[in-house]
Amino acid sequence: MVYQDIQQLGTSLLENMSRVMIGQxxxxxxVLTCVFASGHVLLEDVPGTGKTTLAKALARSIDGTFARLxxxxxxxxxxxTGLQVYHQHTGEFVFHKGPVFCHxxxxxxxxxxxxxxxxxxxxxxxxxxxxxxxxxYPLSEPFLVLATQNPIETxxxxxxxxxxxxxxxxxxxxxxxxxxxxxEMMKRFVTHQPLETxxxxxxxxxxxxxxxxxxxCDVSEDIMRYISAxxxxxxxxxxxxxxxxxxxxxxxxxxxxAYAALHGRRYVIPDDVQHLxxxxxxxxxxxxxxxxxxxxxxxxxxxxxxxxxxxxxxARV
Numbered sequence: 001m002v003y004q005d006i007q008q009l010g011t012s013l014l015e016n017m018s019r020v021m022i023g024q025x026x027x028x029x030x031v032l033t034c035v036f037a038s039g040h041v042l043l044e045d046v047p048g049t050g051k052t053t054l055a056k057a058l059a060r061s062i063d064g065t066f067a068r069l070x071x072x073x074x075x076x077x078x079x080x081t082g083l084q085v086y087h088q089h090t091g092e093f094v095f096h097k098g099p100v101f102c103h104x105x106x107x108x109x110x111x112x113x114x115x116x117x118x119x120x121x122x123x124x125x126x127x128x129x130x131x132x133x134x135x136x137y138p139l140s141e142p143f144l145v146l147a148t149q150n151p152i153e154t155x156x157x158x159x160x161x162x163x164x165x166x167x168x169x170x171x172x173x174x175x176x177x178x179x180x181x182x183x184e185m186m187k188r189f190v191t192h193q194p195l196e197t198x199x200x201x202x203x204x205x206x207x208x209x210x211x212x213x214x215x216x217c218d219v220s221e222d223i224m225r226y227i228s229a230x231x232x233x234x235x236x237x238x239x240x241x242x243x244x245x246x247x248x249x250x251x252x253x254x255x256x257x258a259y260a261a262l263h264g265r266r267y268v269i270p271d272d273v274q275h276l277x278x279x280x281x282x283x284x285x286x287x288x289x290x291x292x293x294x295x296x297x298x299x300x301x302x303x304x305x306x307x308x309x310x311x312x313x314x315a316r317v
Contacts, residue, residue, distance in 0.1 A: 006262060009202055010029075014032065016057075017061055019057075020053060020194045020195050020198060021054055024174060027054070027174060033170075035058070036211050036214050038144075038211045039254070039255065041147070041172060042149065042160075042165070042170070042171040042172070043149075043174065044150075044151050044172070045174045046150065052108055053195060054174070055146040058146070059104045060195065061198065061202070062200055064204035067101075067104075068108060069107045071107055071108060072109075073114055077119070079117075080117065081120055082095060082137075083098070100121075105146070106148075107121070109149060111149040111160060112158070113158065114158055115161070125168075141204075142208055166245065214258040218266055220267070223269075226273060226308075227253055227256075230303060231248065233307055234285065239287065240287055242284075242286035243285060244281050245284065255276045256268045256276055259272050259275070259276055282296040282300055
């Protein structure tokens with residue numbers, strides 16, 4: 001698979017998802033970037049903006065297995081991973097797999113699950129496996145977690161700890177549609193639900209092949225130094241208590257490779273880094289003092305402005 005094939009695959013997925021989603025091209029591109037980078041996505045926004053619909057549209061566009069978890073305070077870890085069930089006629093325990101054994105897992109309102117239940121996803125998201133009863137069970141490949149959370153409601157919720165936030169490649173926000181987009185949305189949904197008739201346009205094998213080739217996308221040393229400088233400048237001790245870790249730095253590089261391949265390029269350019277720095281790094285920061293809404297994004301924008309950008313000639317070497 002060459003990079004033009006990856007671009008064509010991404011275009012097919014984007015066009016198919018656009019039959020349901022309206023005015024969310026940039027968000028959908030970033031979600032597809034996570035898919036091709038084998039990373040997980042956290043969608044955070046107010047209710048009703050289309051977070052769950054976006055996840056379902058992606059799942060229906062890929063011919064793979066899909067599972068949905070409605071997270072609630074009484075959800076148990078075994079409700080996600082599965083559990084050992086005793087079979088009386090054989091006298092043995094048999095492992096019954098949970099919904100996590102799928103290609104795309106939608107964890108709806110993940111912050112409503114208790115910390116114990118949230119932690120059940122850590123091994124699944126990082127190692128793509130489940131350990132139960134001394135046995136390790138591998139998950140399907142590819143495996144993608146699309147989690148949603150509502151930042152407004154706090155009653156009955158449990159904020160995700162930094163360790164779990166770090167497992168998500170990107171945190172994205174949908175936002176409200178513009179007036180023309182709202183009218184088009186009502187026209188499209190007035191007689192039927194487009195999601196119900198959405199068909200798949202690729203297989204999980206296509207996604208697996210694409211993800212395997214995005215890692216071959218060239219990243220010059222100048223681009224690596226640029227990413228490193230961004231992360232180092234974002235560790236300003238006067239502004240942040242917790243800055244981007246080495247894992248965050250590698251995540252940004254991997255996301256840039258996938259984004260470049262999604263656009264048919266075999267090399268990463270500085271624009272890729274600038275476009276993805278906020279969704280990849282902002283949710284990994286812990287700011288000092290009283291935080292206002294989106295203060296992490298404002299701080300990162302300042303870091304981007306003061307960090308020297310490599311030239312295009314050096315970036316293509």
